[in-house]
Amino acid sequence: MTQARTPAWSGRRPRLPAFGWPLSIWMCGAWIAAAIAVGATAQWIAPYDHLQQFPLTRLAAPGALPGHVLGTDYLGRDLLSNLLAATQTTLVIALVGSLICAVIGTSLGLLAAHFGGWLDNLIMGLADAMASVPFIVVALGILAFFGSSPLLFMLLVGIANWERYARLTRGLILSANLEGYAEAARIIGVPDRRVYWRHILPNIAGPLIVQLTVNFPEIILLESGLSFLGLGIQPPATSLGLMVADGRNYLATAWWLSALPGLIIVVTTLSISLLGDFLRDRFDARLR
Amino acid sequence: MNPPLLQARGLQKTFRLRSGPLARSVDHVAVDAIDLDLAPRERIGIVGESGSGKSTLGRLLLGLTPPSAGEVRFDGVAHADRRPGDWKAFRRQTSLVQQNPLSALNPQMTIGQQVAEAVWVHRLADRHGARDQAAAMLEKVGLSAELMDRFPHQMSGGQRQRVVIARALVLSPRLVVFDEAVSALDVSVQAQVVAILRSLWQQLDLAYVFITHDLRIVRHLVDRIAVLYLGRVVETGDIRSVYARPRHPYTRALLSSVPSLDPRVRNVAPPVQGDLDPGKAARGCAFRSRCPLAIERCASETPRLRRIDQGHVACHRAEDVRPLPMATAEVA
Numbered sequence: 244m245t246q247a248r249t250p251a252w253s254g255r256r257p258r259l260p261a262f263g264w265p266l267s268i269w270m271c272g273a274w275i276a277a278a279i280a281v282g283a284t285a286q287w288i289a290p291y292d293h294l295q296q297f298p299l300t301r302l303a304a305p306g307a308l309p310g311h312v313l314g315t316d317y318l319g320r321d322l323l324s325n326l327l328a329a330t331q332t333t334l335v336i337a338l339v340g341s342l343i344c345a346v347i348g349t350s351l352g353l354l355a356a357h358f359g360g361w362l363d364n365l366i367m368g369l370a371d372a373m374a375s376v377p378f379i380v381v382a383l384g385i386l387a388f389f390g391s392s393p394l395l396f397m398l399l400v401g402i403a404n405w406e407r408y409a410r411l412t413r414g415l416i417l418s419a420n421l422e423g424y425a426e427a428a429r430i431i432g433v434p435d436r437r438v439y440w441r442h443i444l445p446n447i448a449g450p451l452i453v454q455l456t457v458n459f460p461e462i463i464l465l466e467s468g469l470s471f472l473g474l475g476i477q478p479p480a481t482s483l484g485l486m487v488a489d490g491r492n493y494l495a496t497a498w499w500l501s502a503l504p505g506l507i508i509v510v511t512t513l514s515i516s517l518l519g520d521f522l523r524d525r526f527d528a529r530l531r
Numbered sequence: 532m533n534p535p536l537l538q539a540r541g542l543q544k545t546f547r548l549r550s551g552p553l554a555r556s557v558d559h560v561a562v563d564a565i566d567l568d569l570a571p572r573e574r575i576g577i578v579g580e581s582g583s584g585k586s587t588l589g590r591l592l593l594g595l596t597p598p599s600a601g602e603v604r605f606d607g608v609a610h611a612d613r614r615p616g617d618w619k620a621f622r623r624q625t626s627l628v629q630q631n632p633l634s635a636l637n638p639q640m641t642i643g644q645q646v647a648e649a650v651w652v653h654r655l656a657d658r659h660g661a662r663d664q665a666a667a668m669l670e671k672v673g674l675s676a677e678l679m680d681r682f683p684h685q686m687s688g689g690q691r692q693r694v695v696i697a698r699a700l701v702l703s704p705r706l707v708v709f710d711e712a713v714s715a716l717d718v719s720v721q722a723q724v725v726a727i728l729r730s731l732w733q734q735l736d737l738a739y740v741f742i743t744h745d746l747r748i749v750r751h752l753v754d755r756i757a758v759l760y761l762g763r764v765v766e767t768g769d770i771r772s773v774y775a776r777p778r779h780p781y782t783r784a785l786l787s788s789v790p791s792l793d794p795r796v797r798n799v800a801p802p803v804q805g806d807l808d809p810g811k812a813a814r815g816c817a818f819r820s821r822c823p824l825a826i827e828r829c830a831s832e833t834p835r836l837r838r839i840d841q842g843h844v845a846c847h848r849a850e851d852v853r854p855l856p857m858a859t860a861e862v863a
Contacts, residue, residue: 422634423629423631423634423635423636424634424635424636424637424638426595426629427627427629427635427636427695427698428637428648430593430595430622430625430626430627431622431626431648431649431652431698431699431702432619432622432623432649432652432653432702433648433649433652434652437652441640441648442637442639442640445637445639445640446637446638446639527639
């Protein structure tokens with residue numbers, strides 16, 4: 244038989260250099276990088292303290308006043324400073340919440356799939372119970388009972404959607420366990436832990452990453468909803484959701500109070516979705 | 532004679548099937564009362580049509596499925612007595628080559644990583660050593676070391692199957708079960724793989740269990756053959772004598788169904804009519820509904836394996852089975 248030295252048909256395609264990424268991905272990446280930079284440095288780059296009030300220049304439109312690039316709100320607070328502080332809060336909550344959610348959900352799904360039996364029934368029963376009650380009602384109850392603290396709040400938004408990860412992970416692992424490669428690895432004596440970590444997880448990462456990018460915006464929205472209802476982020480702290488809620492009374496006269504934080508939410512979540520989708524394809528050896 | 536490497540006694544596997552939550556469950560016997568001895572370096576073929584329980588038998592032999600009854604011993608130790616630590620040692624000495632090479636390989640790992648992994652999870656070498664061993668093994672199955680950084684989807688079907696074989700053999704196991712290992716390949720590639728398997732057997736201290744429905748392939752690979760019908764061995768014996776003079780009507784039918792290039796030996800009628808009929812397996816001969824020689828005794832009395840010439844046959848009318856036409860026997 245002949246063994247072609249450099250077969251053109253199946254040679255490993257060289258990885259695209261970074262500048263070969265599509266422009267949209269560059270823009271998403273740039274936006275997320277900027278958001279993270281803002282999240283890390285909001286205190287120092289904000290032109291004013293976000294609580295400082297300028298009663299004489301209330302409700303200034305963006306660009307109307309030289310000192311307030313994005314205008315001011317109904318108490319005369321600088322909108323740009325507020326946006327920076329709010330982005331920081333929201334990002335931290337969404338990031339920590341997503342990670343908590345992914346870790347809890349994936350672990351429980353893995354346990355359910357690996358052990359099966361009563362543990363599987365218990366975990367999936369819990370997941371069904373979670374899915375059957377509107378989570379915001381549960382969260383309201385807990386926050387009203389224990390009082391709102393940032394830590395409790397992050398935990399709460401973190402466990403909001405764990406059942407989706409659990410269900411997804413369980414299903415993916417059950418089907419991956421039936422694939423030949425998982426069994427083949429076990430047959431040659433690869434320990435279970437390594438089978439999950441090295442063989443199954445990389446093969447099921449795609450849907451999990453997509454779930455993460457779907458979940459991230461949902462946590463932002465949940466945070467906004469709870470803050471809007473007065474049980475989330477408490478003033479004087481601020482968040483994007485709280486700003487949107489705050490500005491709703493002035494929609495007709497000062498649209499920028501709601502529109503600008505809303506825009507940040509939309510662009511950030513969209514960037515994360517697109518980037519996640521792109522990364523999933525990059526990580527998949529089959530598509531490289 | 533050497534002590535057996537692998538020994539199965541009264542091996543049985545029953546699957547409980549249930550068509551709905553309220554339906555009564557039905558027991559389906561996939562493997563029934565199988566005895567099997569395999570000496571070191573012996574090669575045995577297990578043949579049968581789809582649903583005859585041959586894959587289940589392979590999994591039972593490797594302890595991948597617990598049997599419903601009976602036991603399997605490897606090197607004198609029963610699977611049931613093995614503790615978790617012993618299993619790892621057992622896994623090192625045995626291996627399975629699966630049917631579909633594409634699903635048997637992890638799409639996210641290079642083939643070099645996958646072959647080397649076996650070596651280093653058993654701590655037989657460090658990462659570099661494992662990679663060298665993997666390269667050497669890949670070389671043995673005719674794949675150059677340059678292919679080690681390929682992903683499975685970048686290879687052809689025959690190359691993938693050779694990777695799977697290399698992974699199964701890199702630990703120098705003493706027993707390898709091939710479950711339809713070449714059936715998914717096209718004929719020219721089959722011939723390559725068969726040649727590789729033959730030469731590997733000559734180089735290594737290996738016993739083969741070759742599970743297949745392909746009677747042409749198995750002839751070139753094994754010393755002994757066991758024909759399975761609905762989970763039971765209906766005929767077993769030396770490959771040459773079984774092929775030359777099948778004693779069970781089912782074996783005869785299988786052999787005469789092998790396509791022939793000789794125009795004088797065209798198969799006019801299908802050799803076996805109908806499908807496997809597990810419902811009738813409870814009493815009497817399972818094959819009787821499809822058997823041209825069936826008599827009343829076949830319905831009342833289950834035939835047991837009995838010795839005829841060199842082999843063993845489970846048929847009341849074994850003496851009445853006609854020999855194959857000469858040409859067919861040669862081709863097969």
